[in-house]
Amino acid sequence: MAKAIFYHAGCEVCLSAEQMLAEAIDPRKYELEIVHFGNAPDRIDEAEKAGVRSVPALLLNGTAFHINHGASMAEVKQVVAV
């Protein structure tokens, strides 16, 4: 099955987007994983390589979609202190 990854950093914009968008994704088409960089700073590198420049972001089968704007990846890295 195709993979959907929702990357976020716990901000309010992220949580609102997570709730609505994650629920809207068709589970028959995408296996959804939700990654919170605060809990998984080791996933930042992978996300940036996939083209994620801000959060919240949704990676659909390898293509990054930036949803509204919560924080840039530079800001995320400052907060999680990688």
Added chain:
Amino acid sequence: MAKAIFYHAGCEVCLSAEQMLAEAIDPRKYELEIVHFGNAPDRIDEAEKAGVRSVPALLLNGTAFHINHGASMAEVKQVVAV
């Protein structure tokens, strides 16, 4: 059923987002409508009132999510010459 509206203006960023995101939306949860402002400039007002500030944008049950950035609504209005 809840309503999902995908607003776009035919730009490349819009079309890539449309194809992948529209297909990812669960049709059991959302009735999806796709609106191209070039063909339906009369829908611009409704979109702006719902909070759409740029395209492509996805309105899920009345909440606007801006997906990446193709063009601002000001740019859209210039192109469709409302």
